[in-house]
Amino acid sequence: MEIYLPIAEMSVHWLTIIGLGALVGFVSGMFGVGGGFLLTPLLVFYGIPSTVAVATTLSHVTASSVSGALAQWRKNAVDFRMAGVMLAGGLFGTMAGVWLFALLERQGQMDTIVSLTYVVMLGAIGGLMLQESLATMRARAAGVALSVKPVNHPWIQKLPFRMRFRQSRLYISVIPPAGIGFLVGVLSAIMGIGGGFIVVPAMIYLLRMPTSMVMGTSLVQIIGLAVVTTLLQATSNYAVDMVLAMLLVTGGVVGAQFGVSAGAKLHGEQLRLGLAVVVLAVCLKLLWGLVVHPGDVYSLTTGAL
Amino acid sequence: MKRLLIPVLLLLALPVRAEDVVSGLGQDVIEITSNYTGSNIVVFGTVEQSGALAGRDIVIVVRGPGSDMIVRRRDRIAGVWINRAAAKLEGMPAYYYLASTQPLAKVATPDVMARYGIGMEGLEPTAISSHHDTRPFRDAALRQLARRGLYREAPGSIDFLSENLFRTHVPVPADVPRGQYNVEVYLFRDGDVVSAQSTPLFIDQTGIERRMFNFAHNNPFGYGLATVFMALLMGWLSSLLFRQQA
Numbered sequence: 004m005e006i007y008l009p010i011a012e013m014s015v016h017w018l019t020i021i022g023l024g025a026l027v028g029f030v031s032g033m034f035g036v037g038g039g040f041l042l043t044p045l046l047v048f049y050g051i052p053s054t055v056a057v058a059t060t061l062s063h064v065t066a067s068s069v070s071g072a073l074a075q076w077r078k079n080a081v082d083f084r085m086a087g088v089m090l091a092g093g094l095f096g097t098m099a100g101v102w103l104f105a106l107l108e109r110q111g112q113m114d115t116i117v118s119l120t121y122v123v124m125l126g127a128i129g130g131l132m133l134q135e136s137l138a139t140m141r142a143r144a145a146g147v148a149l150s151v152k153p154v155n156h157p158w159i160q161k162l163p164f165r166m167r168f169r170q171s172r173l174y175i176s177v178i179p180p181a182g183i184g185f186l187v188g189v190l191s192a193i194m195g196i197g198g199g200f201i202v203v204p205a206m207i208y209l210l211r212m213p214t215s216m217v218m219g220t221s222l223v224q225i226i227g228l229a230v231v232t233t234l235l236q237a238t239s240n241y242a243v244d245m246v247l248a249m250l251l252v253t254g255g256v257v258g259a260q261f262g263v264s265a266g267a268k269l270h271g272e273q274l275r276l277g278l279a280v281v282v283l284a285v286c287l288k289l290l291w292g293l294v295v296h297p298g299d300v301y302s303l304t305t306g307a308l
Numbered sequence: 309m310k311r312l313l314i315p316v317l318l319l320l321a322l323p324v325r326a327e328d329v330v331s332g333l334g335q336d337v338i339e340i341t342s343n344y345t346g347s348n349i350v351v352f353g354t355v356e357q358s359g360a361l362a363g364r365d366i367v368i369v370v371r372g373p374g375s376d377m378i379v380r381r382r383d384r385i386a387g388v389w390i391n392r393a394a395a396k397l398e399g400m401p402a403y404y405y406l407a408s409t410q411p412l413a414k415v416a417t418p419d420v421m422a423r424y425g426i427g428m429e430g431l432e433p434t435a436i437s438s439h440h441d442t443r444p445f446r447d448a449a450l451r452q453l454a455r456r457g458l459y460r461e462a463p464g465s466i467d468f469l470s471e472n473l474f475r476t477h478v479p480v481p482a483d484v485p486r487g488q489y490n491v492e493v494y495l496f497r498d499g500d501v502v503s504a505q506s507t508p509l510f511i512d513q514t515g516i517e518r519r520m521f522n523f524a525h526n527n528p529f530g531y532g533l534a535t536v537f538m539a540l541l542m543g544w545l546s547s548l549l550f551r552q553q554a
Contacts, residue, residue, distance in 0.1 A: 005345045005482070009513065009520040014345055014482040062539040069543025070550060111380045111391045119388070230536045237532030241524055245535050246517075252539050256546035293388045301448030302391070304378045305402065305485070 010244035011055045017250055023049065024254025028067055031255075032262025033269075034278045035071075035218070037064040037197035037225055042251070044121060044285050051247070053114050057104070057195035058242035059251070061229040064197040066252040067259045068222045068229070075219025082170035082216050085180060086223040089202070092181030093228045096188020101235045104193050108240070111304070118289045120194055125289070128200055129282035136276040143272070159209070171212045171220075179209060184224070191232045197225035328356045329366070329495035329503045336507070338480055339514040346482040349509065351407075352475040353493055365408065365415045365496040366466050367426055370478050370509070372403025372458075373487030374434070379445040379452075395445035399434030402485040404459045407476040411463040416499040424494065424501060428454070428461055457481045486512050 006017040023045055031038030039060045046056035075081055107113040162176035183205045187198035202221045206212045212220070237243040266274060331353030338347065351368055358364065376398050380391040408415060412427050422430045428450060436442045453459040458481070466476045478491075489509040494501050513521060524531045 004343060007340060007344050007482070007513075007517055009517040010524055012483065062535055065536065065539040066543035066546070069540055070547030073544070073547050111378065111394060115388070115390050226540075230540075233536050233539075234529065234532040237524065237535065238528040241528060243524070243532060243535055245520060245524070245531065245538070248535050249538060252542045256542055260546065260550050297382055297389055299448070299451065300382045300389070301445070301452065302380050302382070303449055303452040304380070305375055 006246065006250070008051075008055075008244050008247050010241065011051055011247060013050070015049070015051075015247070015250075019049070020247065020250040021254035024063060024251035025258030026254075027063065028255035028258025029262035029265070030258075030278075030281065031067050032259035033266035034262075034274055035199075035266070036278070037068055037199045038255075039064045039191075039196035039198075040121070040125065040194070040200065041281065041285060043117075043195040044289060047114075047117075048288070053117050054104070054108055054240065054242045055244050055247065057117065057193065058233070058236035058240060059244050059247045060195035061191070061197070061233045061236070062243070062248035063251040063255045064195075065226055065229040065233070067255045068197060068226050070256070070259070072219060072222040072226055075222060078219070080215055081219035081223050082168055082212070083220075083223065084166075085168050085171055085173075085210075085212070085216075086220050086227065088166070088177050088180045089184035089187075089224045090227045090231075092184030093188035093191070093224070094231060096185035096190075097192045097228065097232045097235055098188075099185075100189040100192025101232070101239050103189070104236075105240055107193070115293070117194060118293050120190070122286055122290045122293065124190075124194075125282050125286035129279045129286055132275050132279035133283065136272040136279060139272040140276070171210075171216050173210070173212065175210065183209070184228075188228060188232070191228050192235070197229055199225055326357065327359050327364075327495065327497060327502050329493055329505055330354055330356060331368075331491075331493040331505050331507065333491060333507055333509060336509055338509070338511045340484075340486070340512065340517065341515050344482055347480050348477040349480060350475060351478055351491055351493065352473070353505075354474070355472040355495060358472050359497065361471065363498045365410060366474055367409075367412070367415060367494040367496065368407040368466065368476055368478075369426055369492045369494070370403065370405040371401045371490045371492070372485060373401070373489065374399040375402040375485060376400075377433075377449055379449050381440075381445070381448075393438070393440045395436055395438030395440065395442055397433035397436050397446065397449055400431065400449065402458065402487065403489065404428060404431065404453070405478050406461045407465045407478070408461075408463045409466050412461070415496050416501075420500060424504075426494065428459055431459075456483070458484065480511065484511055 004017055005014040007014050027038040027042045030041060042060045042063055043056050047053050107116050159175065159179055162178045164177045165174055166177050167174050183202065187201055190196060191198055199221055202224060203217055206217045206221060207214065233243055331351060334350030338349065376396065377400055379395050379397065381393045382389040383392040406427065412421060421427045431450065433446065436446060438445060450459060466474050468474050489511060491507045491509055493505045495503040
């Protein structure tokens with residue numbers, strides 16, 4: 004049955020959209036990622052206007068992050084102070100991002116910029132994960148444990164405005180977490196992502212947070228950011244489609260549950276290899292769309308300008 | 309002889325009324341609801357005091373509300389196709405459908421068609437602004453709208469149920485814009501319009517879709533909050549459900 008989306012102003016097949024939500028939910032449950040970076044391009048491939056796709060995906064991210072965040076909170080594995088500092092930076096980031104979003108939309112550059120940003124981000128992250136997971140697999144086959152070298156960032160220790168994060172047993176400047184929050188906020192508004200795949204490595208390698216705290220803290224930060232960005236997109240760009248969000252969330256929460264149990268059966272590096280392949284495939288598809296000659300070099304925008 | 313002829317001629321002329329067209333629509337309001345996948349409207353009519361069938365033609369034009377459009381052209385920059393040049397077109401109909409008894413070229417000359425605004429070829433925006441030659445942009449707009457099924461010409465698609473009673477089906481695709489449409493029925497006699505009738509048609513969103521759209525635009529903060537709350541609630545519910553299973 005077709006269902007009409009009031010904001011996207013188009014009809015979609017509701018089962019297809021629920022299926023997309025479930026598929027991305029499955030991937031996000033399996034790999035422990037938000038899945039926004041997959042869902043936004045998939046919706047655009049389906050034909051949803053990229054503005055609506057970007058603004059609506061965040062509802063899916065919110066819903067699929069909630070159960071994980073609650074589980075971590077029960078384990079007392081959330082550093083709310085750290086999440087708060089990052090979110091403060093994220094608030095400014097998302098405001099800048101939503102403003103940029105509206106500007107790009109007026110200039111007609113939204114689609115290209117979204118695709119380009121995705122190609123760069125996904126290419127870099129997919130490539131790194133592929134390399135790392137293959138190296139780990141080779142090391143496992145050879146019977147040696149590969150240890151991640153601790154990275155030292157003396158400049159981070161010298162920054163002012165230090166704050167004590169008791170839960171993470173850290174005493175560091177608020178500038179790096181707020182800065183990461185800002186960056187992810189901008190990306191969240193123009194790419195429709197929660198930013199887990201940036202926040203998690205940054206927490207581990209840059210902020211040196213204990214691994215046990217990373218999952219819960221990043222999820223809480225992602226939910227906060229997704230909520231704020233959804234509100235801003237709704238008020239300044241009228242780009243959030245509630246019907247689309249409902250369909251995606253319905254599929255997403257179900258898919259995520261199956262993804263979690265499927266993911267528990269696999270090794271970490273196998274998971275990362277799988278995710279790297281998915282990420283690189285999406286990246287190549289987007290790149291293809293950017294460089295191949297469009298059938299018609301002219302495109303048409305109707306309606307509110 | 310002359311004195312007799314004039315009253316006789318007048319007498320002959322009096323009862324001869326002009327050839328005329330009267331038409332109607334199967335429905336004058338189309339409501340877009342959640343499961344709307346496009347539909348048809350029936351336009352029917354009759355020719356009164358019809359003359360000879362040869363040389364008589366019917367043309368039906370359905371025009372959507374005037375709308376503004378932006379056409380952009382991509383250029384290749386560093387290997388990537390990027391929107392560069394743009395043109396803004398004002399007052400183009402958002403929808404255009406034409407049905408006729410035979411191809412337009414056989415109905416009347418382009419001059420006559422242009423005078424009545426009949427035919428996609430003659431469609432022009434009321435204003436077009438660009439830093440570039442505007443012609444390719446206007447042509448591209450027509451091409452894109454035709455591809456989306458919003459602009460269409462269907463010669464030979466008018467059925468005659470009897471000599472004077474005609475009917476056609478006008479497709480209304482799922483993504484037509486809302487607003488007031490006009491259905492124009494033209495009667496041609498030997499290459500010129502002898503009678504015409506215009507009937508309005510309204511297309512609107514109704515029900516929950518309309519309320520959602522209004523909610524999103526009239527109270528965007530509340531709408532955003534509702535969406536966020538829905539997502540949080542669904543996430544929480546699913547975690548409850550999952551915990552019970554585990």
